Amino acid sequence: MDDPLTTPSIDLKGRRILAVDDDRINLRIIGGILRHEGYEIAEAASGEQALEVYATFQPNLVLLDVMMPGIDGFATCRTLKKNYGDKCAPVIFVTAKSEADDVVMGFDAGGVDYLTKPFRPKEVVARIRTHLSNQQLVEQQKDLVQQLSKANAAKDRFLGMCAHDLRNPLSSIRGLAELMDENAIGELTPEQREIIQTIHGASQSMLQLVNELLDVATIEAGHLKLEKVPTSIVEIVERSVHLSNIEAAKKNTKIEMVTGGLDPIVDVDRNKIRQVVDNLINNAVKYSPRGSIVTVLIHSSGTVAGFAVRDSGPGIPESERHKLFKDYGRLSTVPTGGEKSTGLGLAICRKIVEAHDGTIGVDSVAGRGAEFIVSLPLHK
Amino acid sequence: MNFSGSILLVDDEAHIRKFISLLLRHLGVSRIFEAQNGSIALEVYKKEQPDLVMLDVNMPVMDGIETLRALKQINPDCVVVMLTSLANRQTIDEAVALGAANYIRKDAAPEEIGRALSSTIDDCFAPDEPEEGAPPA
Numbered sequence: 128m129d130d131p132l133t134t135p136s137i138d139l140k141g142r143r144i145l146a147v148d149d150d151r152i153n154l155r156i157i158g159g160i161l162r163h164e165g166y167e168i169a170e171a172a173s174g175e176q177a178l179e180v181y182a183t184f185q186p187n188l189v190l191l192d193v194m195m196p197g198i199d200g201f202a203t204c205r206t207l208k209k210n211y212g213d214k215c216a217p218v219i220f221v222t223a224k225s226e227a228d229d230v231v232m233g234f235d236a237g238g239v240d241y242l243t244k245p246f247r248p249k250e251v252v253a254r255i256r257t258h259l260s261n262q263q264l265v266e267q268q269k270d271l272v273q274q275l276s277k278a279n280a281a282k283d284r285f286l287g288m289c290a291h292d293l294r295n296p297l298s299s300i301r302g303l304a305e306l307m308d309e310n311a312i313g314e315l316t317p318e319q320r321e322i323i324q325t326i327h328g329a330s331q332s333m334l335q336l337v338n339e340l341l342d343v344a345t346i347e348a349g350h351l352k353l354e355k356v357p358t359s360i361v362e363i364v365e366r367s368v369h370l371s372n373i374e375a376a377k378k379n380t381k382i383e384m385v386t387g388g389l390d391p392i393v394d395v396d397r398n399k400i401r402q403v404v405d406n407l408i409n410n411a412v413k414y415s416p417r418g419s420i421v422t423v424l425i426h427s428s429g430t431v432a433g434f435a436v437r438d439s440g441p442g443i444p445e446s447e448r449h450k451l452f453k454d455y456g457r458l459s460t461v462p463t464g465g466e467k468s469t470g471l472g473l474a475i476c477r478k479i480v481e482a483h484d485g486t487i488g489v490d491s492v493a494g495r496g497a498e499f500i501v502s503l504p505l506h507k
Numbered sequence: 508m509n510f511s512g513s514i515l516l517v518d519d520e521a522h523i524r525k526f527i528s529l530l531l532r533h534l535g536v537s538r539i540f541e542a543q544n545g546s547i548a549l550e551v552y553k554k555e556q557p558d559l560v561m562l563d564v565n566m567p568v569m570d571g572i573e574t575l576r577a578l579k580q581i582n583p584d585c586v587v588v589m590l591t592s593l594a595n596r597q598t599i600d601e602a603v604a605l606g607a608a609n610y611i612r613k614d615a616a617p618e619e620i621g622r623a624l625s626s627t628i629d630d631c632f633a634p635d636e637p638e639e640g641a642p643p644a
Contacts, residue, residue: 295592298614299522303529305617311533334614 139259140165145186147177147203148221149195153244157190157221160248161255174203181207181216188259189218190242193229201236208237217258280348287344290337297337301330339471343454346478353396353482357506361390363397364423364434367404371412378463379418382408386425391432392506395483400503403476403487407436407499410472414440415496416463426502433485433502443491451489452477476501508621510628512558513538517548517574518590519566523613527561527590530617534624545569549577552585559628561611563590564598572598575605586631588624 144166148154151172158168169184171177174197181189189207193200204218220233220241230241240254304327306312308320315323345351361384368382375382393400404423411421419439426433440463443451454474480487483503491497514536518524524541531539540555542548546569552560560578564571571589578585589602589610599610609627611620 291592294614295520296522299520299526302526302617302620303522306526306529306533309533309617311529 139256139263141167142188142259142263143167143169143184143186144188144190144255145169145171145177145181145184145216146190147171147174147195147200148190148192149173150192153192153221153246156246157251160246160251164252164255166255174198174200174206177203178206178210181211186216187262188216188255190221190255191218191238192221193233194223201232204233204236204238217262219254219258283344283347286340287348290341290344293337294334294341297330297334301327301334304330336471339475342475343471343478346475346482351399351478351482353399355394355396355483357392358395358397358400359390359392360432360434360503361386361425363401364404364425367401367408368423371405371408374409375412375421378412378415380412380415380421381419382412382421382423384423384425389425389427389432391425391427393432393483393503394506395503399479400483403479403501404434404436406472406476407501410499411436411438411440411497414438414463416440426500427505430505431485431502432505433500435498435500437496437498439496442495443489443497448489448491452487508534508536508625508628510534510536510625510632512536512632513540513555515540515542515548515551515555515557515560517542517545517560517566517571518563518613519543520563523563523590527613527620530620533617534621545571545574545577548574549581552578552581558586558632560585560587561590561624562587562607563613564602565592572601572605575602575607579606586627588627 144161146154146157146161146168147170148157149172154170154172158170161168169180169186171180174195177189177191189204191200191204195203198206200220204220207215207218215237217239218237220229220238221244222229222233222241223244233241239258242251242254304323307315307323308327364384368384372382408421408423415421415438421439422437424435424437426435452473454471477487480501480503485501485503487499487501489497489499514531516524516527516531516539518527521543524543528539528541538557540551540557542551544566548560548562548569551557562571562574562578566574569577575587575589578587583606587602587607589599589607590613591599591610592613602610608631609623611623613620615623
């Protein structure tokens with residue numbers, strides 16, 4: 128595993144500043160002020176020399192006089208920006224008080240600030256400190272983002288490995304329990320049967336959790352491979368509705384499809400989209416009261432088509448809607464038939480739909496059910 | 508299941524062998540041999556000449572693909588069903604290209620595993636009949 132994240136404190140001592148001025152007295156004054164602050168200083172007397180010194184000194188900040196013989200400050204700044212791009216140190220222009228127009232041109236050339244001559248030491252110190260801190264914060268942030276994305280990738284790998292290695296033993300436990308329940312090793316006593324059914328149920332829900340974790344890890348690691356083929360949404364929904372109705376009948380719930388005469392074709396990975404349809408329908412059944420009706424509506428307009436799953440559950444409170452499609456985002460609403468929830472289903476749905484360049488959203492009035500709408504680009 | 512032959516079950520994980528062999532017995536298969544890796548499987552295969560081999564893909568010592576290759580060298584007609592945990596398309600394609608008859612996800616429910624096995628057995632051990640619509644010899 129990677130080292131724990133570190134956020135170094137801001138210490139600007141030893142930071143390198145390149146001061147460029149054709150006036151030696153000015154250089155001596157500014158050099159004196161800055162060395163006193165603990166910075167390391169390099170000097171250049173012209174734009175040309177500044178470019179040379181920059182290459183070897185690699186400063187954290189450049190103080191650049193505007194008016195110089197040869198290439199002037201603006202041209203020097205533009206060359207630096209061109210040569211070093213995003214990695215170029217911030218440039219502060221040094222200009223006489225009377226040359227206010229210079230300031231605007233300086234910002235155009237890529238400068239971050241300006242100082243006017245004659246110098247007021249406190250102003251010089253304060254401005255330089257600000258820019259050096261800014262720059263250091265940006266560097267730290269970049270480092271941090273890099274560390275975080277590495278840590279996140281390691282977590283996903285770990286999660287994937289765990290889930291993968293847990294699957295086989297879990298499927299064996301579930302399978303053995305199921306076989307025993309079918310009297311594969313002989314007739315069971317009622318108590319034995321109850322225990323075996325408990326083992327079967329528990330391993331079944333663990334297996335589902337592990338599969339969902341594995342899905343998340345696969346998707347997060349960018350390994351979600353889509354095998355897209357032109358597909359009828361109606362066909363996919365029809366199959367899911369048919370299979371889900373068997374399970375829903377236990378709660379006396381009925382699932383209906385309304386096509387409105389539409390039969391749109393989309394380019395999708397059938398298994399993945401089927402997973403989304405199944406998940407949304409199962410959720411609808413899970414959160415609807417016994418004996419209610421879940422409706423799946425086909426829609427198509429313009430360049431998108433899809434389906435909407437409408438339930439008659441408690442709906443989703445506005446205040447919780449932001450949690451809905453996030454990993455482990457479980458809400459205050461509870462399943463009506465004691466079903467289990469991992470809080471990953473909708474997050475997986477969102478990731479699958481987005482991988483298809485589609486959108487998933489929810490429309491809901493608390494107390495009057497929810498409608499989950501999936502839209503996918505139409506087949507061209 | 509309508510199958511009177513013998514099956515060699517190869518998997519390095521004992522719980523998988525326990526699960527699949529109980530399933531096979533439940534389905535009425537009475538002669539089941541087990542091996543925990545590819546090289547033992549080859550020994551058992553030569554000695555017992557089973558009618559069908561169920562072969563795990565990921566195994567130490569000698570993996571499923573290597574074992575499949577060796578089995579086909581011993582007997583080009585041997586019927587092998589691969590056991591996989593995750594459907595790894597590439598490995599499955601490779602196994603099919605080497606002559607595997609089918610593949611079964613071992614994380615599937617017993618009923619589903621039974622169904623897949625039955626259909627393979629029907630395909631591979633059906634009595635030879637002239638194909639429908641085949642031109643007369």
